[in-house]
Amino acid sequence: xxxxxxxxxxxxxxGDLAAVNEVSLxxxxxxxxxxxxxxxxxxxxxxxxxxxQIRPSSGSATILGVDxxxxxxxxxxxxxxxxxxxxxxxxxxxxxxxTFVGKIRKIDxxxxxxxxxxxxxxxxxxxxxxxxxxxxxxxxxLMFAQAFLHRPVLAMIDEPLINFDPVLQNTVKEFLKNYAKxxxxxxxxxxxxxxxxxxxxxxAIIHKGRxxxxxxxxxxxxxxxxxxxxxxxxxxxxxxx
Amino acid sequence: xxxxxIAMFREEWRIHSTMFGSISFALFPVLIAAITFMGSVIxxxxxxxxxxxxxxxxxxxxxxxxxxxxxxxxxxxxxVMNRRFxxxxxxxxxxxxxxxxxxxxxxxxxxxxxxxxxxxxVFPFIAGITLGIPFSGLSLSFAGxxxxxxxxxxxxxxxxxxxxxxxxxxxxxxxxxVLIAGGVSALVVSGTGNTGLQYLFPPFALYQSFTPLLxxxxxxxxxxxxxxxxxxxSPEFMGRIKRFPNRYNALAAAFPQFRSAPLVAKDLLDLWRxxxxxxxxxxxxxxxxxxxxxxxxxxxSVLPGVQILINFAVVAGIIAxxxxxxxxxxxxxxxxxxxxxxxxxxxxxxxxSFLILQFITVITVAGVAxxxxxFAAIIPVTVLAISVSAYACAVMVYLAGLWPAVMVYDVRVxxxxxxxxxxxxxxxxxxxxxxxxxxxxSLLLLLPAYILVRLAFRKWETWEKAFY
Numbered sequence: 001x002x003x004x005x006x007x008x009x010x011x012x013x014x015g016d017l018a019a020v021n022e023v024s025l026x027x028x029x030x031x032x033x034x035x036x037x038x039x040x041x042x043x044x045x046x047x048x049x050x051x052x053q054i055r056p057s058s059g060s061a062t063i064l065g066v067d068x069x070x071x072x073x074x075x076x077x078x079x080x081x082x083x084x085x086x087x088x089x090x091x092x093x094x095x096x097x098x099t100f101v102g103k104i105r106k107i108d109x110x111x112x113x114x115x116x117x118x119x120x121x122x123x124x125x126x127x128x129x130x131x132x133x134x135x136x137x138x139x140x141x142l143m144f145a146q147a148f149l150h151r152p153v154l155a156m157i158d159e160p161l162i163n164f165d166p167v168l169q170n171t172v173k174e175f176l177k178n179y180a181k182x183x184x185x186x187x188x189x190x191x192x193x194x195x196x197x198x199x200x201x202x203x204a205i206i207h208k209g210r211x212x213x214x215x216x217x218x219x220x221x222x223x224x225x226x227x228x229x230x231x232x233x234x235x236x237x238x239x240x241x
Numbered sequence: 242x243x244x245x246x247i248a249m250f251r252e253e254w255r256i257h258s259t260m261f262g263s264i265s266f267a268l269f270p271v272l273i274a275a276i277t278f279m280g281s282v283i284x285x286x287x288x289x290x291x292x293x294x295x296x297x298x299x300x301x302x303x304x305x306x307x308x309x310x311x312x313x314x315x316x317x318x319x320x321v322m323n324r325r326f327x328x329x330x331x332x333x334x335x336x337x338x339x340x341x342x343x344x345x346x347x348x349x350x351x352x353x354x355x356x357x358x359x360x361x362x363v364f365p366f367i368a369g370i371t372l373g374i375p376f377s378g379l380s381l382s383f384a385g386x387x388x389x390x391x392x393x394x395x396x397x398x399x400x401x402x403x404x405x406x407x408x409x410x411x412x413x414x415x416x417x418x419v420l421i422a423g424g425v426s427a428l429v430v431s432g433t434g435n436t437g438l439q440y441l442f443p444p445f446a447l448y449q450s451f452t453p454l455l456x457x458x459x460x461x462x463x464x465x466x467x468x469x470x471x472x473x474x475s476p477e478f479m480g481r482i483k484r485f486p487n488r489y490n491a492l493a494a495a496f497p498q499f500r501s502a503p504l505v506a507k508d509l510l511d512l513w514r515x516x517x518x519x520x521x522x523x524x525x526x527x528x529x530x531x532x533x534x535x536x537x538x539x540x541x542s543v544l545p546g547v548q549i550l551i552n553f554a555v556v557a558g559i560i561a562x563x564x565x566x567x568x569x570x571x572x573x574x575x576x577x578x579x580x581x582x583x584x585x586x587x588x589x590x591x592x593x594s595f596l597i598l599q600f601i602t603v604i605t606v607a608g609v610a611x612x613x614x615x616f617a618a619i620i621p622v623t624v625l626a627i628s629v630s631a632y633a634c635a636v637m638v639y640l641a642g643l644w645p646a647v648m649v650y651d652v653r654v655x656x657x658x659x660x661x662x663x664x665x666x667x668x669x670x671x672x673x674x675x676x677x678x679x680x681x682x683s684l685l686l687l688l689p690a691y692i693l694v695r696l697a698f699r700k701w702e703t704w705e706k707a708f709y
Contacts, residue, residue: 048578051578051579053578053579055703072583073581073582073583073586074581076579076580076581076582077581080579081578081579082579083575083578083579085575087575087576088576089507089511089576090511090515091510091511091513091514091515092489092507092510092511093484093485093487093489095487096485096487096488096489096490096510099487099489099490099493100489100503100506100507101580103493103502103503104503104504104580104581104582105580105581128484128485128486128487129483129484130483130485130514133483146579147579
């Protein structure tokens with residue numbers, strides 16, 4: 001079966017700096033895959049390359065069989081993305097923004113779907129507020145909702161829970177686990193290890209642009225009590241903790 | 242105040258140099274000086290096409306516009322910075338985190354803008370004129386006069402936009418009253434045979450007759466609006482949270498002819514709700530054009546009315562092309578990178594929105610032609626303005642993609658746009674002056690405009706975005 005995500009020696013250089021260095025990954029359908037790494041390790045660059053937002057310096061990648069360099073727009077048609085920095089347009093209301101995304105993605109019943117998301121993430125009272133006036137957490141809710149509006153086969157999420165309160169974090173974690181169970185694929189980038197340990201089926205650890213570990217979470221937890229211990233050992237900071 | 246001034250100055254420099262690289266941006270004043278020097282050298286030939294008085298006026302008008310644009314960026318800076326750099330901000334908006342009052346910060350901001358843009362634009366311009374003196378026949382004292390009047394023209398634009406913006410944030414009724422009063426005054430003065438019209442643009446009046454009284458008048462015309470805008474500024478205006486009914490669906494459905502209707506609807510809502518549509522139309526379009534028209538009227542004694550109208554239409558076309566910039570100020574490609582849209586889709590949608598906004602140009606130019614009594618010229622000058630606007634916009638799209646407001650400070654972009662637009666405008670003014678019907682020749686510009694836009698799609702599609 002064709003993997004949902006496949007990258008082969010993917011690299012991105014900024015001058016002499018290798019933000020991502022020869023990364024090869026395969027992510028299958030139904031996985032809740034976590035890309036873990038310290039700040040500045042290359043997680044966001046990796047997501048931006050895989051979603052066609054920036055071009056790799058070398059290597060190749062396909063998403064659902066589509067080449068991300070040759071056809072980035074087709075890739076983004078198929079998947080949902082939550083970028084690291086939420087940037088909904090300033091002068092649309094939250095409701096209008098969801099309609100806007102629905103029109104761009106050509107979803108007929110986008111308003112009904114949007115209403116479900118307003119209820120589910122508990123921000124119906126903010127529907128008529130301009131995006132620029134929304135709190136950071138509410139903007140994050142909106143970005144989360146837009147990424148799943150078209151029920152994508154794959155969602156690529158960069159630090160999705162960072163602005164959510166504990167109650168909402170729990171709701172969203174359950175949603176992601178169910179989404180993967182029902183056949184969707186989630187590619188999650190985070191440096192919050194507790195989240196990865198709780199919900200991810202597989203992880204890759206990226207450090208200084210290179211993948212230093214890739215495999216099932218269960219395999220790690222069979223050897224160590226917490227993912228954080230394994231992670232800190234892997235990135236060479238275990239002795240400092 | 243000194244530390245804040247230096248920090249703001251450094252911040253302004255870094256905004257620009259981060260975008261283009263320090264060397265490329267540092268070359269910008271050198272390019273301005275070089276262009277002015279070359280302009281001085283060919284001045285005797287230029288004056289054969291466009292009268293010297295007209296050239297002087299156009300240059301003063303350009304510095305007035307610069308002041309208007311710089312002021313506009315300052316006032317919208319918070320929003321622009323957020324869109325371009327994420328959760329970034331300017332020091333001008335730091336009164337919440339620093340123990341400084343808004344007025345203190347604003348006064349420093351005005352001082353910084355004055356010095357920074359003097360060094361960036363005015364000083365190199367004067368340097369170019371001075372270096373060209375042996376070739377142009379101009380005198381050193383002329384360079385001195387122009388140094389003063391161009392600085393004042395820039396400050397006058399800055400002061401006007403700050404004053405009108407302050408009125409806008411306080412009361413739209415008050416703003417309308419002031420604008421109507423200004424318009425009525427201009428009409429009354431023009432009704433008295435144009436005597437004194439130039440006093441509505443004091444720095445140009447000073448240029449025409451450099452006297453201590455007019456210098457004082459120019460300074461007062463700048464200091465009073467600055468003082469009023471600092472004294473009555475209302476920073477709370479930006480913090481209000483409003484709620485809006487859903488207008489998006491109806492607006493998107495209103496433009497079925499455009500493939501990019503969903504994006505066009507978003508652009509128009511952005512412009513309207515941000516206040517930029519009203520603000521930009523008033524401050525960046527109608528105000529400069531009104532000043533230009535009033536001042537051009539002073540030249541009626543030396544130029545036929547239709548020629549003034551031709552010059553006005555060309556200037557209106559150039560200013561109208563900046564409407565593309567209005568559309569690119571409130572979002573960046575970063576807003577769309579997670580949606581199935583490519584840069585050509587975005588450029589296409591901005592151009593569709595630009596096309597819709599051109600009704601403002603049509604109404605303005607046709608209206609001025611009617612007021613002038615040049616009925617036979619209404620259609621030719623309107624076509625001239627729209628063609629110039631479309632061509633200049635296409636050049637902008639090709640050279641700067643979705644980032645015209647910032648890339649204008651890239652030396653290569655500025656130089657290329659001057660080369661691509663300047664000679665075309667002079668040629669159009671020249672042939673239209675032979676007979677007004679030749680203004681229709683401007684329609685030929687639509688072909689290179691189309692080609693430039695097609696090339697721009699290809700050019701910007703694969704461009705790696707260094708900034709959003």
